[in-house]
Amino acid sequence: MKNIALSATLLFIAFLFACTAPEPENTPVHDPMDYEKVLGAPEAVVETEDFPENTISGPLAYAPDVPKLNTGDVVHVRIDVQHKLIEIKEGVKFWAWPFGDDVPGPVLRVKVGQRVIFKMANRSMETIEFSPPMPHSIDFHAALVSPSDKYRSVPPGQTITFEWVANYPGVFMYHCGTTSILQHMVYGMVGMTIVEPKDGFPGEVDREIALIQNEYYLKEKEDGTYMVDFDAARKKQPMFVAFNGKPAQYVQNPIKVKAGERIRLYLLNVGPNDQSSFHIVGTLFDKVWWDGNPVNEMRGMQTVLLGASSGAIVEFTLPEPGTYPFVDHEFADVEAGAVGLFIAE
Amino acid sequence: MLVMLMAGVAPSLPTPQGKPKVLIFLATGCPCVFSHRETFGSMLKKYGSKVDFSIVFIDKNDDKEEMVGMIESLGWDIKYIIDEDQKLLNQYHPKVSTDCVLLTPAGKVVYKGAVDDSPLNYGQIKEFYLKNAIEDFFEGRPIRVRLGEGIGCIINYKK
Ligand SMILES: [Cu+2]
Numbered sequence: 001m002k003n004i005a006l007s008a009t010l011l012f013i014a015f016l017f018a019c020t021a022p023e024p025e026n027t028p029v030h031d032p033m034d035y036e037k038v039l040g041a042p043e044a045v046v047e048t049e050d051f052p053e054n055t056i057s058g059p060l061a062y063a064p065d066v067p068k069l070n071t072g073d074v075v076h077v078r079i080d081v082q083h084k085l086i087e088i089k090e091g092v093k094f095w096a097w098p099f100g101d102d103v104p105g106p107v108l109r110v111k112v113g114q115r116v117i118f119k120m121a122n123r124s125m126e127t128i129e130f131s132p133p134m135p136h137s138i139d140f141h142a143a144l145v146s147p148s149d150k151y152r153s154v155p156p157g158q159t160i161t162f163e164w165v166a167n168y169p170g171v172f173m174y175h176c177g178t179t180s181i182l183q184h185m186v187y188g189m190v191g192m193t194i195v196e197p198k199d200g201f202p203g204e205v206d207r208e209i210a211l212i213q214n215e216y217y218l219k220e221k222e223d224g225t226y227m228v229d230f231d232a233a234r235k236k237q238p239m240f241v242a243f244n245g246k247p248a249q250y251v252q253n254p255i256k257v258k259a260g261e262r263i264r265l266y267l268l269n270v271g272p273n274d275q276s277s278f279h280i281v282g283t284l285f286d287k288v289w290w291d292g293n294p295v296n297e298m299r300g301m302q303t304v305l306l307g308a309s310s311g312a313i314v315e316f317t318l319p320e321p322g323t324y325p326f327v328d329h330e331f332a333d334v335e336a337g338a339v340g341l342f343i344a345e
Numbered sequence: 346m347l348v349m350l351m352a353g354v355a356p357s358l359p360t361p362q363g364k365p366k367v368l369i370f371l372a373t374g375c376p377c378v379f380s381h382r383e384t385f386g387s388m389l390k391k392y393g394s395k396v397d398f399s400i401v402f403i404d405k406n407d408d409k410e411e412m413v414g415m416i417e418s419l420g421w422d423i424k425y426i427i428d429e430d431q432k433l434l435n436q437y438h439p440k441v442s443t444d445c446v447l448l449t450p451a452g453k454v455v456y457k458g459a460v461d462d463s464p465l466n467y468g469q470i471k472e473f474y475l476k477n478a479i480e481d482f483f484e485g486r487p488i489r490v491r492l493g494e495g496i497g498c499i500i501n502y503k504k
Binding site for chain 2: 095128129131134135147148153156178179180183184221222227230231
């Protein structure tokens with residue numbers, strides 16, 4: 001009985017509000033996300049073919065560089081996987097499994113509506129003497145497709161081809177999805193996709209920079225080389241945290257910019273385990289587009305919190321000449337290498 | 346408890362009389378085995394007294410510390426063998442590391458291949474190949490699947 005009385009009262013209050021609430025002044029007339037999305041794509045094909053000389057081709061560049069868009073509705077992209085000894089810091093080398101030639105893999109840039117014809121060869125056979133060849137795959141967070149088809153594991157020596165259409169603008173992760181996924185990611189199988197809105201990102205900027213944060217879980221072997229420490233990865237105890245693959249690389253080699261110029265930073269935390277609290281000392285983010293979609297806009301932020309696989313676009317200016325550190329403001333990560341410098345001249 | 350056996354002496358491994366034997370071929374540089382950690386681990390618990398299980402490390406360049414570390418990471422109570430001269434490889438011809446063989450007490454191969462098919466199905470196991478083969482063996486039935494395609498690291502056979 002009591003409940004019925006209460007419900008009736010609430011209903012009455014709701015009715016009053018409905019009658020008396022003022023009309024919103026700026027009723028949105030246009031939903032920028034209200035366009036047709038392309039779902040799914042033809043079945044993936046796995047076959048044996050000759051490998052080209054280069055491991056990557058298409059609108060790709062290694063961060064901090066940001067690639068140029070390809071024109072046209074169809075974009076051909078190739079990112080091969082290899083096993084490769086990489087040096088992430090002076091004296092710290094390990095056999096990684098990079099997409100392309102480096103960790104993280106190359107940044108891919110496309111725009112909404114473009115159809116990506118993607119190819120990936122698993123070249124891990126080429127270094128069988130040093131690193132056991134194994135199946136690999138690729139999972140594009142930017143795509144709307146069936147993972148059990150497009151993201152299937154490709155045996156060593158074979159090539160997968162599949163398509164996807166960019167539907168949502170943003171900054172997205174790609175990574176290997178072969179089990180154990182944690183292992184494949186700590187071996188370096190991570191990267192960034194930038195998807196521009198159909199008409200480009202709103203507003204003009206003077207400079208674009210890509211920063212990808214990742215953790216390394218390594219241990220030193222007796223001979224002084226390093227190997228992945230899977231136990232440390234499972235316990236989330238990284239040896240290094242890096243921007244663009246090399247811990248603290250931009251401390252000794254800062255990124256040079258101009259005071260007062262407007263900078264657009266494409267940010268992605270590829271983890272695989274930890275979050276990033278990205279902050280630049282001496283400025284604020286004028287605009288933050290959460291996950292890189294201009295629809296998700298925030299203003300005047302000090303720090304952007306990125307969970308594993310979260311991205312953002314931040315726009316800012318460095319107000320006057322000087323040295324501006326950028327950090328993951330979780331300071332244990334700074335100690336592990338998640339720090340760099342902008343020099344504004 | 347970890348016991349290392351002398352390598353490459355498969356036919357005369359000190360197998361308890363009358364027990365079937367399972368060999369799982371691994372390389373410390375190949376993480377694919379972690380896909381089978383639970384399935385294989387539960388088999389060790391369930392059949393450990395009736396089946397003689399061993400890991401065969403197939404790359405003699407593998408660090409012993411890494412081998413022990415890998416077994417500890419897997420959390421398995423199992424002994425291991427280092428296949429120094431690829432004798433066991435040449436005897437049983439596994440295709441990828443993580444492949445297993447199930448041998449009768451007389452040494453006949455009755456199953457070869459993957460522990461299960463979980464790597465193909467995002468962790469979901471549709472075919473418990475090795476477990477089924479062990480059960481079939483003890484029940485005296487024909488082995489349901491005698492060859493299970495494995496997802497693992499390609500084994501580098503020396504010429
Ligand atoms: Cu992989």
